[in-house]
Amino acid sequence: MRVLVITGAGVSAESGIPTFRGKDGYWRNFDPAKLATPEAFARDPELVWEWYRERRQRIRNAQPNAAHAAIAKLAQHADEFLLVTQNVDDLHARAGLAKQNMVQIHGDIFVTKCSRCDFRRRDYEQEQRDVVPKCPECDALMRPGVVWFGEQLTWDELQRIESYLDRGPCDLVIVAGTTATFGYIIDWALRANRHGGGLIEVNPEETPLSQFATRLVREPAAVALALLVNQLIEL
Ligand code: APR
Secondary structure, three states, X not given: OEEEEEEOOHHHHOOOOOOOOOOOXXXXXXXXXXXXXXXXXXXXXXXXXXXXXXXXXXXXOOOOOHHHHHHHHHHHHOOEEEEEEOOOOOHHHHOOOOHHHEEEOOEEEEEEEEOOOOOEEOOHHHHHOOOOOEOXXXXXXXXXXXXXXXXOOOHHHHHHXXXXXXXXXXXXEEEEOOOOOOHHHHHHHHHHOOXXXXXXXXXXXXXXXXXXXXXXXXXXXXXXXXHHHHHHHHO
């Protein structure tokens, strides 16, 4: 059983982490151009840093939910498994999913990286501080280790997805909790499902991917994925 799972913010919604485009989503209340672009950081680094500090704190206070647990369980039962998540939180990892089975394609909010050189680190102390830290290597400002609008996806992470897809089609593709806003999400799902093994969309709402799905589960992920994975494992 060769599996690809793709997740988005909807999977962490039931852990109390806001989505981006949902009812009380971040982009409903904030302008992404002011908070999630390199230009925004250059213009007002304190504002951007503060927003990500609050988000990190919120994630630290959250717990993985049954959707995260179900995906970690599926990874243990599949012969080959890869999760591609757009989420920068650590809830999939905290649910027990191993790093080698996961690609965080939009980065990791708990990593800080230099805005100029390649220096990067995980530093709980530093990230808590309300002043934007400086890079110990080149003295430039440190920034959150996430992919901002207008930035390229990380080459190494992309290669991991490409080589997984090149190694053969999947027997099952699950796409959960994403508006599939970015074309590469749909592209990866369709390539993985190129032999029609099965493409399941888990999302209370319709998305651009729905038309390609072989099965639509219009339920919240925590409920739906737990049921689905148990069914699959029994099979
Ligand atoms: N279970 C399943 N799906 C849910 C749930 C839930 N409990 N709650 C909401 N959803 C669905 C919504 O219907 C919506 O389709 O999750 C989706 C969330 O979509 P977005 O807010 O657009 O989040 P996402 O698709 O992850 O955004 C992609 O955009 O803003 C950037 O970098 C950011 O990674 C993010 C990317």
